[in-house]
Every structure is written in C-alpha cells, then in structure tokens.
Amino acid sequence: MAHQSIQCSDVSSTSQSPTQTSYIILSTSDRVDVITAWFPDSSDSEIDFKLTDGISSASNVTVTTRQSHDWGRLPDLVFIEIMKYLCHSDRLNVALTHRRWYNLFQTGCLWRYRHIDFGYSLGTCPVIKNNKDIGFAATFGKHLHHLIITCRHPSFTNCKRFQKMQTSFLQHLYGKTKLKTFRMKNIEFDRYWRFDSIRDRLLVSLKRFLRVQRRLELFEMNAAQLGLIQGCQVLEAIGCNAGHIKTLNIEDFFHSHQSPFRIGRFINFLRQLRHLNILHLNYNCLCNDIMAILVANNNTSSLTYFSVKVYKNDPHFHTIDRKLWKLLRKNNTNLKVEFDFDSVATYDEIATILIPEVQVSKLHIWTGYDHTTNFHLNETFTYLRNHFHNKLGTIIDSVISPATAD
Numbered sequence: 001m002a003h004q005s006i007q008c009s010d011v012s013s014t015s016q017s018p019t020q021t022s023y024i025i026l027s028t029s030d031r032v033d034v035i036t037a038w039f040p041d042s043s044d045s046e047i048d049f050k051l052t053d054g055i056s057s058a059s060n061v062t063v064t065t066r067q068s069h070d071w072g073r074l075p076d077l078v079f080i081e082i083m084k085y086l087c088h089s090d091r092l093n094v095a096l097t098h099r100r101w102y103n104l105f106q107t108g109c110l111w112r113y114r115h116i117d118f119g120y121s122l123g124t125c126p127v128i129k130n131n132k133d134i135g136f137a138a139t140f141g142k143h144l145h146h147l148i149i150t151c152r153h154p155s156f157t158n159c160k161r162f163q164k165m166q167t168s169f170l171q172h173l174y175g176k177t178k179l180k181t182f183r184m185k186n187i188e189f190d191r192y193w194r195f196d197s198i199r200d201r202l203l204v205s206l207k208r209f210l211r212v213q214r215r216l217e218l219f220e221m222n223a224a225q226l227g228l229i230q231g232c233q234v235l236e237a238i239g240c241n242a243g244h245i246k247t248l249n250i251e252d253f254f255h256s257h258q259s260p261f262r263i264g265r266f267i268n269f270l271r272q273l274r275h276l277n278i279l280h281l282n283y284n285c286l287c288n289d290i291m292a293i294l295v296a297n298n299n300t301s302s303l304t305y306f307s308v309k310v311y312k313n314d315p316h317f318h319t320i321d322r323k324l325w326k327l328l329r330k331n332n333t334n335l336k337v338e339f340d341f342d343s344v345a346t347y348d349e350i351a352t353i354l355i356p357e358v359q360v361s362k363l364h365i366w367t368g369y370d371h372t373t374n375f376h377l378n379e380t381f382t383y384l385r386n387h388f389h390n391k392l393g394t395i396i397d398s399v400i401s402p403a404t405a406d
Contacts (some may be wrong), residue, residue, distance in 0.1 A: 022402040076104055083110055088136070108143035109137075117168065118151040118162050128167045137172035144173065148183040156194050163198045168203040174209055181218035181247075182210070190225040190255050203230060210237040220249035222280065228258055232265040242272040249280040256313040261287035275295060280307040283353065291324040295331060303332040310353060312343035312368070317352060325357040336361040345366030347379035356387045365387075 074082075079101065081089055095105035116133055137144075151162055184206075193199040208218075219238055226234065231254050238245070259265045261284060268289055274297045286308065294303070306328075311315050329335060337360045341350065345367050354360060363384070367375055 019168060031159070079104055080107055080110065094230055108140075111140035111143040112145040114144055114146070115148040115150070115217055116166075118149075118158070118165065130168075133165070134168055134172060137169050141173045142176045144177045145179060146181045147173075147177075147179055148185070150183075150185045151187060156192055159193050160195075160198050161209040166202055166276065170205045170209040175212065177213075178215050179213050180215055181220075182213065182216060183218070183220040184224070185220070186223045187221075188223055188225045189230075190227075203234065207234055207237040210234070211240070213238065214241045215244060215380065216241060217244050218247040219245055220247070221253055222249050222251040224253050225255050226252075226253060227255055228260060228263055228266075230358045231260070232263060232269070235269045236265065239272050240267045241247075242269070243274060245273055246275055247278040248276060249278075250285070251280045251282060251309050252311075253309070254282070254284070256311065257315075258284065259315045260285045261290055267293070270294070278305045279303065281309070282314055282315045283308055283310045286320060287318065288321050291320050291328065295324060295327045298328075299331040301332050301334060303328070304334050305336050305338070307340070309340045309342065310344050310349075316344065316349065319352050319355065322355055322357040325359070329357075329359055338362040339364070341365045343370060344379055345375040345377060347376060350380050351383055354384075354388075360388060 028335065083104070086094065091105060091110065095102040114133075114136060120142075149166065189199050189203075216238060221234070224231070235250075254260050261285060266285070267289055271293050276294075276298060279294075291317075339354060339358075339360050339362075341364065343366065344350070345365050350365075354363075365380075367373075367377075
C-alpha cells in the first residue's frame with residue numbers, strides 16, 4: 001500500500017511565532033483516523049483539508065488549532081497520575097515513545113501493585129507471561145508494596161509449572177521487597193497437588209519470603225486447605241512480624257475435618273496479633289482460649305469486623321462462653337459480626353453456635369446440595385426471629401435450596 005507524508009501545522013491563535021511542522025508517514029486509509037484521534041472535533045479546532053492536483057491516492061492535510069497539543073510538555077506529576085490508570089504493558093508502550101517519559105516510567109509509585117494470575121487465556125504463552133512476571137520482580141520488585149497471587153484454573157498438570165514460576169518470582173523479590181499486603185487466593189493445596197514434594201518446595205520458598213516481611217499489614221490466604229503442621233508453619237513465618245497486621249483472612253486456610261483451636265502453635269500465633277481490625281476465620285479455629293486472646297488483645301475498640309464461617313465438615317459442635325462474646329462486644333463497640341453457615345442449618349446446630357450474646361450483624365445460611373436431609377427450617381427461623389430480630393442489621397434469610405442453587 002502506498003504511504004504518504006502528511007503535514008500537520010500547529011499555529012497558535014494568540015501568538016505570531018513561526019508554525020511548528022512535523023511529518024508523519026502513514027497509509028492512506030489511516031489518515032482520517034489519526035487526525036480524528038489527535039484533534040477531536042470541538043470548537044477549539046479547525047481542520048482544513050487541501051487536495052493537491054496530480055496525486056490521486058494522497059492529499060496534504062493542513063491542521064490549524066488554537067491550542068497546543070504537545071504531550072511531551074506535560075508536568076511530571078500529571079503524567080505519573082495518567083500512567084497509574086494504565087496497565088503495565090500500556091505503560092511500557094507509552095514510555096518507549098519519549099525519552100523523558102521512559103525516565104518517569106521508572107518512578108517507584110507506578111509499581112506498588114502487582115497481580116500474578118496463573119491462568120492463561122487462549123493465545124497467551126505461559127513461558128512469555130512467566131518471564132514478564134519474573135522480569136518485573138527483578139526490575140521493579142524493590143518498589144512493590146501490594147502483591148496478589150491467584151490461580152484461576154488449578155489442575156494436576158499445571159501445579160509443577162506454578163511452583164517453579166512462584167519459587168523463582170519470590171526468590172527475585174526476597175530481600176528487597178517490603179510488602180504491606182499479601183494475598184494468595186484459592187490455591188487449594190489438598191486438592192490439585194498430586195506430589196507432596198512440589199507443594200513442599202513452594203511452601204518453603206513462601207515461608208522464607210514471609211519471614212522478612214516486617215511491614216505486613218494485611219495477610220490473606222483463604223482456601224489454602226493446608227494441614228495443621230504446614231498451616232502453622234506458614235503462620236509462624238509472619239508471626240515474628242505480626243505486630244503490624246491489621247487484617248487477617250484465613251478462611252478455609254486449614255483442611256476440613258481438623259481442629260486448629262486445639263493446637264498450641266496456632267493459639268500462640270493469634271496471641272501475637274495485637275492490632276487487628278478485620279478477622280476472617282472458620283469456626284473450627286475458635287474456642288474459649290482463642291476468644292479470651294481476642295478480648296485481651298483488642299480492648300481498645302480496634303476490632304471492627306469479625307467473620308466466622310461454619311462448614312459442615314469442620315468440627316462445630318462446641319459452644320463459646322457467653323461472657324467472652326459479651327466482653328468482646330463491650331471492648332469493641334463498633335464491632336460487626338458476620339456468620340456464614342455452609343450446609344449447616346438445623347436448629348440444634350444453629351442454636352449451639354449462634355447464642356444470643358453474639359449479637360450478629362449479618363447472617364447467611366446455605367443448605368447446600370443435600371437433597372436428603374430435612375433441616376426443619378421452621379424451627380431454625382423461629383429461633384432466629386425470637387433472639388435476633390432487633391439485633392440484625394441485615395439478615396440473608398432466603399435460604400438457597402438445591403433446586404434454585406446455581
């Protein structure tokens with residue numbers, strides 16, 4: 001396709017200085033698109049197209065505008081704010097168009113967040129994506145403050161590749177990254193990790209990395225499904241620096257059928273958390289001793305949100321002392337308590353756990369996909385109405401039946 005030179009003249013209406021001329025080589029079919037993109041139709045722009053005789057497939061375009069569109073003169077702060085709205089690949093493309101922009105491309109505040117998503121769409125090469133993530137860790141890891149690691153489609157076949165990539169990524173971050181938030185979501189170590197050696201290597205690199213994170217304020221590792229020993233080892237890795245942690249999400253952190261509240265190592269870890277604002281855990285992580293720790297460590301109204309999940313395969317037939325719930329509410333006047341019952345809905349189970357002193361703020365009950373069990377929901381909701389009618393801000397009382405569940 002033939003290419004032409006399009007002449008664009010930028011003339012200021014308030015100045016008599018010589019016009020500034022630049023030449024851009026593009027295909028004929030792209031001329032109008034470029035002019036429209038650079039100089040949108042408005043009252044401040046006047047576009048005058050002049051056709052040149054003797055050239056059938058091209059024309060010289062003279063553009064006259066009252067305002068300057070020299071993006072290279074943008075103040076540094078303005079340019080950095082614009083760059084924050086771009087994805088990492090777009091930032092690189094912009095930086096390659098201007099030397100000063102490339103220097104600003106290195107600014108630390110542009111690289112505070114990173115989401116490592118080990119899930120690939122069609123047409124994406126895993127090796128190239130992994131190399132980009134590792135390259136980011138080597139180049140901008142010292143600026144990183146917030147890290148999210150997810151695996152959208154875990155399987156037996158990609159666990160080894162995930163382990164190698166994450167081990168290398170964390171190794172490049174080790175010693176130079178000072179995280180404030182760390183999230184690793186839905187890894188499910190008990191489900192897809194066929195070989196213990198692969199899982200252990202990933203956990204070793206993860207624990208080594210977490211031990212040096214001394215500014216961590218948020219730790220989230222929900223749906224990890226770890227064993228008691230492995231889970232406690234991961235928590236102990238952040239335990240020595242747990243004084244800064246304000247948000248802890250360990251919902252489904254341990255494997256089902258286990259009782260972490262009986263493990264001294266787990267209790268000792270929670271004892272080190274003295275400034276919690278938000279806490280997510282399972283009911284099998286609660287007991288009188290742990291509730292007493294939460295009461296003692298959060299006696300200055302620091303705890304504002306407390307979420308408890310009750311799952312049918314977790315031990316959940318124990319009751320927390322009524323006095324401890326009262327003390328927790330008394331010490332934290334702004335506390336909101338939320339309970340999520342998963343496949344637990346009978347009166348006997350609900351009444352044992354949800355005693356009136358809990359003063360729950362939000363409640364969710366799901367009967368699951370059990371078609372055989374009769375939950376006698378009339379008894380359950382009669383109990384809830386009698387004891388929590390005036391205390392619930394919002395109650396999700398539309399129990400999802402197996403027939404309507406998606």
